[in-house]
Amino acid sequence: MSMIRGENLSFSYPSSYDTIFENVDFQIDTDWKLGFIGRNGRGKTTFLNLLLGKYEYRGKIHASVQFDYFPYAVSDKNRLTTDILSEVCPFAEEWELLRELSYLEVREDVLWRPFVTLSNGEQTKVLLAALFLNSGHFLLIDEPTNHLDMKARGIVSDYLKRKKGFILASHDRCFLDGCVDHILSINRSNIEVQSGNFSTWFANFQRQQEFERNQNVKLKKNIDAMQKAAQRTSVWSERIEVSKYGNGPIDRGYIGHKSAKMMKRSKSIEVRQQRAIEEKSRLLKNSETVEALKINPLFYFADTLVTFSDVVPIFDGKEVCQPISFEVKQGERIALDGNNGSGKTSLLKLILGRQIEYQGVISVGSGLKLSYVPQDTSTLNGSLSLFIETNKIDESLFKAILRKMDFSRVQFEKKIEDFSEGQKKKVLIAKSLCEQAHLYVWDEPLNYIDIYSRMQIEKLIKEFYPTMIFVEHDRAFRNTIATKSIQLTVK
Template sequence: MIYMQINGLSKSFGSEEIFSNIKMEIKDQDRVAIVGRNGTGKSTLLKIIAGELSYDEGEIIKPKDLTIGYLAQHMELESGKTIWDEMIEVFQPLLEMEKRLRILEQKMEQATSMSPQSYEKLLKEYDELLHKYQSDGGYIYESEIKAVLNGLQFQHYDYDTPISELSGGQKTRLALGKLLLLKPNLLILDEPTNHLDIDTLSWLENYLLNYPGAIVIVSHDRYFLDKIVKIVYEISRKKMTKYYGTYSKYLEQKAVALEKQLKEYEKQQEEIRHMEEFIQRNIVRASTTKRAQSRRKQLEKMERMEKPVGSEASARFSFQIERRSGNDVLKMDDVAFRYEGESKDLFQNISLRVNRGDRIAIVGPNGAGKTTLLKLIIGKEVPANGVIQLGTNVQIGYYDQEQAELSSNKSVLNELWDDYPTMNERDIRTILGNFLFSGDDVLKEVHTLSGGEKARLALAKLMMKKANLLILDEPTNHLDIDSKEVLEEALLDYPGTIIFVSHDRYFINKITSQVAELRTDELRVYLGDYDYYIEKKREEEEIALLENKEIENKKKESNQKGSYEREKQIQSEMRKKKRRAEQLERDIERLEKEIAEVEELMTKPEVYEDHMKALEMNEKLEQLKQEADTMLEEWTELQEELS
């Protein structure tokens, strides 16, 4: 089923055209990514699809009953309700059904004053409503809410916590959770992986893989895209191109298509050159002039191909060092940290050895203290315990994910020039040009820049420092995929040492030689990339399961070593329980026959037309069912004990 058909869509802001003639199709169960540079209009297109923004030309065709859910890039759930009350609001129709069912049950208890026809009508309404309640998830919606809240790392929160007390990132996660519970036909997500740690990302991936509707995503997380999407639409130079497959497949197809277009263009250019030479040589000869004129007409009618253009301009930079550090770059021994006024350490017993050339990724859940650990290394925070020692000739360059190092009231040009006043303006402009700040862009004030532009400016400042130890806190945040790839290449060629925090698993895989997992009581180091770290974590979990099973088995063996008399007593009790279970089976079978007989009698006119008889039979039926339920419950408990 086609959920949405987009034909010839165009959008401009004032005189600036964002994109034109966009064509797109979204079907049930589609998993679609929209990719492109920052500023190409990806978020704008999502807003148009979601119905939150108008468009200039084209048409959008969709079914009237299509439900759409949209998570904006910087969306926060603002509400005066508690976490639980906000989530359960999604299931308001079920709550209304519950109220109606309770009302009907109360009426059924007072059935003595009803006519048989009214009672029959009441029973029918109750049965139909109960069936709808069950089929719509009436018995599982609370567990669904808890599963989503746990997956989004709210399991340690009191669900009665007011949403107004949560941080911005927590409100964004909660907005995502509410959207997932709503289960719209078309789910539109703009950068859904922002504010999510690696564990939450993995949960979200698995949730979306089983999502019942269609999904359209804008994301710079390549690992996430490769896991989820099957169709990629690229916006480049205001046009859109469709590719089938994962993000990695899209890159391969794009490269192959460009190579093919170049070959076709070159072939046509060669053909044109030959025709032009033939015309030039033969147009003046009487014997060949007709052939030359014919070729000229062919050439004039030929539909000439435009030269294929590759990717749009990319940033170009590299990280160099002013001087080489000693082999021992950093030592941390038994480090602990505690916020002022807190009674408990954020983390403790943290030890780490860093050698020259190491590339260490620090991972862990949100709130574990990863950024704080980096600030301890650079001296912005002071440890409560332990020793942090930098090696000989170590020069630190720090990238702050909040870009607090940037001066908001300065221009882009002065942000760099003020730090290096002896350099001439041309050289500063050249450096900024390498980070895609050209012309009048360098005169923009820092506070007017987008997140991606601020990130590039911060990287430019970092490059200028020529430090031999880079401390990077979420360096890929706000960068588009192309800029991430340029940063990766620059870091791979960097001759110094890198310690970084990131939730970008693709980036970690590409850069790191070690993964250090921060826990409350240790920093555990895994020698390898992210995939290796995940593999070792699985092995550890499997070993832990085996060890737990072994402990349980030993406990069972120990419990089984009782005295001979105790064994005899246990066997005797088991035999009694078995006999009781067999008796219950016979009694339940007898009661089920009686229930069937009473239900059969209640269908006969002489019963349901006689109000007193109907009431008597109904009471008897309820009594038999209650007796059967009690026996079934006892039988179930016995079966569990006997198994």
């Protein structure tokens, strides 16, 4: 067992608009399974890169372990998987690798296939298996779930539960609860480490915030009362002092003593007031404000919006899944379920009228207005102003939504390509929320999005009941939002 410690850690990018970290301290046991959480743009990936020594910073980081990072950068994906994994973990025996793959339910024949032919989920699993075979290393795992379907997330979570000595950055609440024993959180003003899983941390955080809110109200009342008392005492003291110089026989010594006593009381109140103000200033520095979002779904004139009858997407002349039949009705929120490669995204694109080969019959209602959130954010670039103009959306409404999703005003001045991945996804969701539509078609909308924003979107959907068809592997979101699930089975 050893420790990773940070002292007075401060960092900002040379061309950055704001400081990422300022004088933060932390201490991590290298045997812990750490879940790493924080709102988008707070610096989770930056923090991992600081541990890796990629950036210059102020302060100190003490560590006696070597760090490995996932996702591992594979230079040539056309090479055999076994050759790539030999590069990742050069001292591991083949039997050890096969053992790890069996835990992750990966067939051993993937080792003898070119890496590029593996699915995204298989690539994630084999690289994690190899990285954990580097004995004595501490693994930094950055958002591994974005290429994993729901079943694969369960398998990887169970696998990580077997391990120790890692930091796992993820926004999937169920995934974190299944495999971590500590939470490392980047808050508004500091970095904290707590024992327990995400649910434990979140309950503690809410209790702490409620205590601080109550304490804040109490201190505010005390400060107001002390301010008034100090003012009264000061006025009385001045009046008594003035009375020493009136006409007639006066005991000036007694009056002076009484005046000094009143002044002392006034100073005592001022000291107590200042202490209360200082205590109040320490409260709610990490408070997360989550404002309610709004959406304006349109009501369609017919009960059925879309009908699929024995539909099968086709790629390279091959049928992707078993024929699927279902209807999207007014007010439903349909989750498409199935392993990666089962055609979920293809079905969404068929609703949008994209040119994809398929068999069967798709009927989309006449005049149906759609709002689409794609998986991919790689096409986002340029300024927000250009994005707004290109997509013909209301600028005030769009920026108001982003502000509610924890965008600072300074973010509006940056280029979109400089946003974090979660912030890019929020741009796409904010656009969709600006659009009045009969049907909202969302393809993995929560990839990279922080936990608070996920809860915020859940609350929005539960309040406004938009008709939706979506793909999402976050189990907590699915359980909260979906009114029906459609299972796709690979052919």
